[in-house]
Amino acid sequence: MQIQRKIPIAIERYLLNAALVMLLGLLYAPVLIYWYHGWLEKSISIEHEYFSHGLIGLPFAAYIAWMQRTQWSQLPNTNHPAGAILLIVGGLCYGSGLFDLVNLSFPLVLAGLCLWLKGIAGLKLEKWPLIFVALATPTHLPYLIEPLAFPLQKFIAAVAGFILVQFNLNVTVEQVYLFVNGQIVEVAPHCAGLKMLFTSLYVGLMLLYWTGVVSDRTKSIVFLLSAATISVVANIIRNTLLTLFHGTGQAGLFHWLHDSWGGDLYSACMLGLLVVLINWMQNHVEPRSAS
Template sequence: MQLNRKIPIAIEQYLLNWIIVLLMVLLYAPLLIHWYDGWLNKNIGIEHEYFSHGLIGLPFAAYIVWTKRQQWKELPNMNHPLGLVLLVIASIFYWSGLGDLVNLSFPLMLTGLCIHFKGISGLKLMGIALIFVLLATPNHLPYLIEPFALPLQKFIAQVAGFVLTQFNLDVSVEQIYLFVNDQIVEVAPHCAGLKMLFTSLYVGLMLLYWTGLLANRNLSIFFLVSAALISIVANIIRNTLLALFHGTGQNGLFSWLHEGWGGDLYSACMLGLLVVLINGLQHYTAIDSES
């Protein structure tokens, strides 16, 4: 009798899981397609593009969930009330029609489902995957941060101006404006490197998790700080090149690096430096553990 009772329960759980998956697809597939279309075609607001690291971040989060599926099954089912609260809030956000709230409803809904079915243990198990989803969710936080980037914009302009004067170019700097051979170049807020900084820290977190170094607090802090410094230096070099190209009339190179695939190539090379750095840290930890 017990066996006969367990079989229907298993079937009910199986059907419930697929119903939830189907509902999530129906609700959020259009939203995710909208995100990816904006990231790939750059046909959406600048603030949205700040989260283009989600192109690789969301699949990576899905991969983490897949690798932990057996551990998830082994957790006892536990209907935690906090999960239901988050599901209600996520639903309100989704149906509000407000861009940021609709976007944020996605990680909130996933978090609510984890807590509702597996309690706090489920949240801890899937916590890192949920963090990757949250940090890839487009919102207007960069827009709120941009006004505070003015000191960084001025610093970039000053350094770029100093470098260009070493090549005997006629350069003057006023606040965030570079005048190169009477051609004006503005270090705008979205040129201050915030997008590159966000991407560097996000990819850095992915690399730390992938290599297992995330468990080492000191190395993780060192790596993320190094990633931020690499991003800032790389952005200064990029802005210097842009000012050089624009000031010397090389409009083709300017467009290639500023709006074309050259900018993507430059960012990819910078992220490649993070891979080199993480490999160096892995080698260091291996030697340290052997000694």
């Protein structure tokens, strides 16, 4: 009798899970395809390109959730009322047709399902996948932050000008503009390194989770601050090179580093430094002893 009861329950559970996966696929497959196409072809808005780290972040989140599937199935089925609220809000956002709200509905619906199906325990279990999904969801947040980047633009222009002067180049710096041999280069808001900074912090968070260092708060903070520093320094060097290439008439090198695969290669090398850094921290920085 017990076996006969377990079979229908198992079938019902798997059918429910399959139905939820199919429903999510029907609703959000077009959205995700649009994101990926925009990130890969750079056909999405400039602000939403800032979230291109989702190219690796979303599969990473799915991988974590898949590896936790046994723990998920062992959690008791508990409906939390906050889950219904998030599902309703997510549904309204999706139905609004507004790009940012449709995007935001994705993490809201996922969090709502966790709460509705497994309660607080389910939300805690899927905390990291939800964080990676939320931080990879394109919004216009960079558009709101860009006006605040003006001091960073001036700092980058000043440091780049100082470096070029050391190589006996005729450089004049005015606010965010560099004049080299009659050529003008602007450190625009999109050149201030915000995208690289967002990507560095996101990948840094992925590395912290993957290596388990995230459990040590002090080491995590130090690592993320170091990642931000590496990002800023790397962007200063990149802007210095772009100014040098443009000012000396090397248009090919300028476009290679600015518009072509040279910029992607440069970013990949910078992210590689984060891997080296976290490996060094694991091998040489003693874990903080428990109090």
